[in-house]
Amino acid sequence: MQNDPDAGGPPFPGETSNGAFQGSAQGSAQGSAGGSITARAMAGLRRGQADYLEGLNPEQRRAVETTEGPVLVLAGAGTGKTRVLTTRIAHLVATGRARPYDILAVTFTNKAAREMKARIGTLIGAEGEGMPWLGTFHAIGTKILRRHAELVGLKSDFTILGTDDQLRLMKQVILDQNVDEKRWPARALSHAIDGWKNRGLLPDQVPAGEAQAFAFGKGGALYTAYQARLATLNAVDFGDLLLLCLRLWRTHADILEGYQRRFRYILVDEYQDTNVAQYLWLRLLAQGHRNVACVGDDDQSIYGWRGAEVDNILRFEHDFPGAAVVRLERNYRSTGHILAAASGLIAKNESRLGKTLRTEDEPGERVTVSGAWDSEEEARQLAGEIETLHTKKHPLSEVAVLVRISAQMREIEDRFVQLGLPYRVIGGPRFYERAEIRDALAYLRITANSADDLAFERIVNTPKRGLGDATLQALHAHARAERVPLLLAARRMVETDELKPKVRSTLRAFVEAVGRWTKAVETMPHTELARTILEESGYTDMWQKDRSADAAGRLENLKEFVRSMEEFPDLAGFLEHVSLVMEATEAEGADKVSLMTLHAAKGLEFDTVFLPGWEDGLFPNQRALDESGRAGLEEERRLAHVGLTRARKRARLSFAVNRRIHGLWSSTIPSRFLDELPPGSVEVIEAPAHFSAGASRFDRNPAPFGSSYGTPGWQRAQANTGGGFGRDRAPGGRSGGPREIEGELVARSSGPASSFADGMRVFHTKFGPGTVAGIDGNKLTVDFDKAGRKMVLDSFVQPG
């Protein structure tokens, strides 16, 4: 790698393999009137220009051409961020400043890495191996760790654990340390450890107070024990892939220096999403040549809840003194009104570096806001509108519905199914996360590596063989005492009389089967081996016998799984890929509506975007507010900004006045974000004619929000919907018929906030009779005769 025979080429744009210079000259010849072709080409050459730089705006160009020293590129939504990144790499290579393998380019997702690879491929013609150091933080971390595994106490073929394996391991550790798993569930502790790892903290670096706050003061001990277990299994979790790099570099300065020297140029995508560990990782590497370019957008930081530090981007200039800061503010995606709405909203955030997106596109349609009686109606409305668009030849693949939480998807999907509207859900449980795939993987893992205890445990009784808890306990005891893997322990125990005859023979059959498969690794093609294993183990049989609805789908997934193995040369190669790239390759191209969460939508764009559920509590999400206060609100606002900026031509916001939350109907008020939108770019839509009869108050009374949007009337409506509308809507029926809403509102706003009082006897449809014990706005605390003390919404309680 250090000595590349092809590396000596001169830094001369005209001679790069893609023919950039020639292409430019020809292009000019076509459109040029005069005879100065050569002169102009030479001039361009002198300035180091090639046609990959053409079409960049001045800021983009600066971001590409400022190659030396630290650079922070603040790239707003739709400003050509990826283009800048890829062009920058092409530029570095084309001008001879670096060879592809001198450049470290990190992304967060495999998808982003893949896209960047493809785009660089078309720019400089170097495919695949051309950029060995382009990848996700974790992929590159893995690559580095495999080279120096022994220095951090691992073998170079260590396995990378997924989340479920992690949890399984944590459970064992908890058991070992005699911690009550009821009080301290494995999930919580795993999460804590993840958090520490995200902050770059090894077990001995965790602040003592913090470590003691977990598991009766044993937090630190558990972390240490967990790491020890990982080491004995020759395994790492995702956090380790970065954390152990840090440890390696801190303890072996020579190795660090090697990497610092190797990476002449460093590029980071989505910098606003980096956590502390990633930040430290980068900072160590960047100490060498200090040519680090970070591209990000503080206004699109939406992963604070999983450890991303917006601060990293906010203090870049402080960390890298003398850094050049380039702002990309010209948006090439959205029309004027959409951009104005998004900008106006995000301007309400206080902690931001500040950018003002602008466009030279036409204003276009205004962002629409519409209300619905309840979430079902909202779904009907939205689906109806999509159908209308579709009949007007709007491709469905250019329509997206972005929701705050996945629970919102259900009603929308139901409606789509009813109408026969083709749709696809993006995100959700990943292919490799599905139970059947993890099971199949576990079979392959135990076959490839007989010491993989976690895999063994997962499938020893899947399908059910009668090897339950008791058997596993015995195996564990033996394995621990002898310090051998479970499979080996099992192999020994079937030679003794420790186990009951029946269990013994089943276990023997299982152990022998695994042995057979392991032998077959050498002789049998790996896809055939996989098929054999799934067949012989009875695993496919298990699903074939399963009568549940999704069994067929699972079998289909298994087939797809085996098929996907074909792309890899052997079993080991496949397993390596799978541990890091946990995603399915989705069939693209079909004309379908996309349905996803706002988080999943980052980086995507569509002509038309629907954003349902803009209600306080849902969006901004109450929990985010409760847990992170103002910072939480700002992150929610950034999420709204991300949602709006996904739209090229049309953005449609909506809210429902009643929504089912955890199965209970609650009345809701429109999101505060709606009020923060610049009124000039917003159009409030009144009820379309196709509303189902009587379902909407907009039908009979067209103007509760109507043209008076933003006026005191709107404000008042907002202030009162919570207490006002819901009351008429006891679950199970619309008692009393339609109301004159406007009159009701006025009356309400001057009247008392609640018609309940402490000590009043009330009746709740679900919890039955009870006594009011407290009132907080529209929430009542009620001591129910049967159900005990509950917090309920007054709309479901009747005086009684």
Place this chain on the structure above:
DNA sequence: TAAGGTAATTTTTTT
């Protein structure tokens, strides 16, 4: 051991 019932628990998600 495994099925079946009950109680608890609900954001966002990548690697």
Place this chain on the structure above:
DNA sequence: AATTACCTTA
């Protein structure tokens, strides 16, 4: 409402 984890019982 729906999923899921846990606990009881056959």
